[in-house]
Structure formats: C-alpha cells, structure tokens
Amino acid sequence: MRSRSIRRTLASSLAALALAGAAATLLPADAVAAGRTQPDLFVELMMTDVLNPAEGETFRAHVDAYNGGTGESGPVSLTVSVPAGLRTTDLTPTDGEWTCAVAGATSYTCAHPAVAPGWAPRLWLPFVVAGAEPGSRPAITATIAPQRKEISTENNTASVTVAISGSCVVRGVVWHDLDRDGQRDEGEPGIAPGPDGVLSVRVGARQGQAIGGGSATVNPDGTWSLTTRTELLYQVWLEAASSYDRTAANVGDDATDSDLVSTYQWDPILLTASGEFEAVHGGEYVVDAGLVTRS
Ligand SMILES: [Ca+2]
Ligand SMILES: [Ca+2]
Ligand SMILES: [Ca+2]
Known part of the structure; x- marks a missing residue:
C-alpha cells in the first residue's frame, strides 16, 4: 500500500490563506511575528476503491488528514471505527509515514508524524464485508484526536458510507x-x-x-x-x-x-x-x- 502527501489545489490553498488571514486578525501582531501559528487538522476525502462490495469481499477506503491551519501540527493520532456489517482485517502496519494497528474487529488506530500546513497525508485501510444486509450502507468513521491549540475540532471527524451489493x-x-x-x-x-x-x-x-x-x-x-x-x-x-x-x-x-x-x-x-x-x-x-x- 502506498501513501502520498498531496499539495492542495489552488482553491484549497486560497482557503488556507483565507484561514491564515482570519487567524492573523485574531492574534496580536507580535504573536504572528513570533510564529505562534495554529494547526487545523481535517478528516477529508474519504472514499472507497469499490462502490458496491459484496459479502466476504475485502475493499479499501482512504482518508486524508489535511492540515488546513497556519502552523505545523504535532503528531497525528487517527482512529477509524468500523460499523456492524464490516470488520477489520490484517493490515500492513506501515503505509508511507502512517503506522497502524488493528484494535479488535471494530477499529484501527493510526499515527502520523507532524503535518505541515497545506499537506494531507493519505492513508489506505482494508475492510471486510461480514454479515452486512445486502443493500445496506454502513458508515466508516475516522476521527483525529484534537491538537493542542487547534483552530477547530469540529472538522476532526468524517464518515464514508459504502453500499453493500446484493x-x-x-x-x-x-x-x-x-x-x-x-x-x-x-x-x-x-x-x-x-x-x-x-x-x-x-x-x-x-x-x-x-x-x-x-x-x-x-x-x-x-x-x-x-x-x-x-x-x-x-x-x-x-x-x-x-x-x-x-x-x-x-x-x-x-x-x-x-x-x-x-x-x-x-x-x-x-x-x-x-x-x-x-x-x-x-x-x-x-x-x-x-x-x-x-x-
Ligand atoms: Ca480541526
Ligand atoms: Ca417502457
Ligand atoms: Ca407492434
């Protein structure tokens, strides 16, 4: 499995600049000058590699941990919870700079070193369809642990649903x-x-x-x-x-x-x-x- 860090598109970069501008107005000028910038990690771009997996099949989903803030984050801790109908499976413990472990049938815990602003290291994880109703849409949820002085923690969780084929x-x-x-x-x-x-x-x-x-x-x-x-x-x-x-x-x-x-x-x-x-x-x-x- 490969991981990659993606430089944001122009639109995202502009959004990050706008955030930087907004953050700057909230801080005393000398704080910005002293480099007291803030990270803001987002869970985003969750997608699966198959639209409609069936019972017993393994598919993968990716998640990007995007730092949309103005400063470098600390080490990132990400938890992915696996709903009923899906389960975890053996994984490659390292994926690029990500390190992951299986935490029982219902979650993975992953870690990544500091992320610079504007970067979004991508993580791929495997899931097995196990006991899902055909036609159901279980949701996989990823949550990044809050950072110290993070701009917003409301965007630290996101989900992707996958349609189970019948x-x-x-x-x-x-x-x-x-x-x-x-x-x-x-x-x-x-x-x-x-x-x-x-x-x-x-x-x-x-x-x-x-x-x-x-x-x-x-x-x-x-x-x-x-x-x-x-x-x-x-x-x-x-x-x-x-x-x-x-x-x-x-x-x-x-x-x-x-x-x-x-x-x-x-x-x-x-x-x-x-x-x-x-x-x-x-x-x-x-x-x-x-x-x-x-x-
Ligand atoms: Ca955040
Ligand atoms: Ca007809
Ligand atoms: Ca006819």
Missing part, C-alpha cells in the same frame, strides 16, 4: 415490431441471436469502481435474463444487425412496449441502449427491445 435480475425480450407501432402485438416474433439478428445484449454500469453487469445469453425466441450485483446504475446495451433500427420507445402499455431510448450507431452494426436505472437488492428489471426493419 443481487437482482435484469431481463427482457428482443422482438420484431412488424407494424412499427412501438407495441409488441400478437404474432410479432422474437429476434434470435446471430449475425442477422441480435449480436449482443450487455448490462453495464458507467460508474467508475463499480462491479456488476455482464453479457446476457439471448435465447432463440429473443428472451434473455441476467442475475447480477446491485446498488448501481445500470444501462442495457443492444447490438444487432444493421438491417434493423430501433422502434419508438415507451409508447403505450409498459408491459409490451420497447425500452430502448438511444441509438448510438446504425453501421456497421446497430448499437442502441436503454436509459439508466437504479438496481437494488431483490429487484427485477425488465428492459424490452423492439426493432423494426431499417428503411
């Missing part, structure tokens, strides 16, 4: 809308997989760090079904022979309409997609696709 079913049918009315009528056939029909049906999430989705197997009658992970925004992507086009979407009864709303290309193959939908544990999502003969 499973859902995404399914549909690809059919030939012979009368081009956007509805699947009696006698309108499914479109079979193959070079002259359906080339692929894919369920995918565009969010970074998401795990889930995949390719569905299309049956000869045009039906398909995929069981996949949840707590994501999915889209269904359909590729078909260029002899087809997409029929009108969401016309009439939703049970027998077409749910493909976008066409990205017609040649050399047709590429169309549904809108995004949120997939939650236990859900079943039907995405039907009506195709017409391309005119």
Whole structure:
C-alpha cells in the first residue's frame, strides 16, 4: 500500500490563506511575528476503491488528514471505527509515514508524524464485508484526536458510507415490431441471436469502481435474463444487425412496449441502449427491445 502527501489545489490553498488571514486578525501582531501559528487538522476525502462490495469481499477506503491551519501540527493520532456489517482485517502496519494497528474487529488506530500546513497525508485501510444486509450502507468513521491549540475540532471527524451489493435480475425480450407501432402485438416474433439478428445484449454500469453487469445469453425466441450485483446504475446495451433500427420507445402499455431510448450507431452494426436505472437488492428489471426493419 502506498501513501502520498498531496499539495492542495489552488482553491484549497486560497482557503488556507483565507484561514491564515482570519487567524492573523485574531492574534496580536507580535504573536504572528513570533510564529505562534495554529494547526487545523481535517478528516477529508474519504472514499472507497469499490462502490458496491459484496459479502466476504475485502475493499479499501482512504482518508486524508489535511492540515488546513497556519502552523505545523504535532503528531497525528487517527482512529477509524468500523460499523456492524464490516470488520477489520490484517493490515500492513506501515503505509508511507502512517503506522497502524488493528484494535479488535471494530477499529484501527493510526499515527502520523507532524503535518505541515497545506499537506494531507493519505492513508489506505482494508475492510471486510461480514454479515452486512445486502443493500445496506454502513458508515466508516475516522476521527483525529484534537491538537493542542487547534483552530477547530469540529472538522476532526468524517464518515464514508459504502453500499453493500446484493443481487437482482435484469431481463427482457428482443422482438420484431412488424407494424412499427412501438407495441409488441400478437404474432410479432422474437429476434434470435446471430449475425442477422441480435449480436449482443450487455448490462453495464458507467460508474467508475463499480462491479456488476455482464453479457446476457439471448435465447432463440429473443428472451434473455441476467442475475447480477446491485446498488448501481445500470444501462442495457443492444447490438444487432444493421438491417434493423430501433422502434419508438415507451409508447403505450409498459408491459409490451420497447425500452430502448438511444441509438448510438446504425453501421456497421446497430448499437442502441436503454436509459439508466437504479438496481437494488431483490429487484427485477425488465428492459424490452423492439426493432423494426431499417428503411
Ligand atoms: Ca480541526
Ligand atoms: Ca407492434
Ligand atoms: Ca417502457
């Protein structure tokens, strides 16, 4: 595991300068001249490396301990508490200048040497999903022990939630809308997989760090079904022979309409997609696709 210290962006630096200005006005001029500056540690930028971990999986979260004050901090002491549904696991005791220990199943304690103003040493920690309800959102909380003469201690705690993946079913049918009315009528056939029909049906999430989705197997009658992970925004992507086009979407009864709303290309193959939908544990999502003969 690597740690890195990050110089703040211009906006943050300006904020730090503004803080420096505010602090200076609170101190006698000779105190500032004598270098009596103050640290202000923040817990910020907590993020996980996977959006939707599942039971038994290990994921990591990072936390930045940012010194937004005007003076160097003393040694930093950070506690990370792990909620029910997650647990601690073995970790690399040192991560850059961080030194950490496992304090039972429910917390880590970490230490870092003094942090100069404007710097934010980053710490990565591992967590295991253990007994969490699918679809729940446990919160990991990091707290920095107050510094002597710290400007504010209200910003010394922050949390990040992680969505626990469950499973859902995404399914549909690809059919030939012979009368081009956007509805699947009696006698309108499914479109079979193959070079002259359906080339692929894919369920995918565009969010970074998401795990889930995949390719569905299309049956000869045009039906398909995929069981996949949840707590994501999915889209269904359909590729078909260029002899087809997409029929009108969401016309009439939703049970027998077409749910493909976008066409990205017609040649050399047709590429169309549904809108995004949120997939939650236990859900079943039907995405039907009506195709017409391309005119
Ligand atoms: Ca603080
Ligand atoms: Ca029709
Ligand atoms: Ca619809």
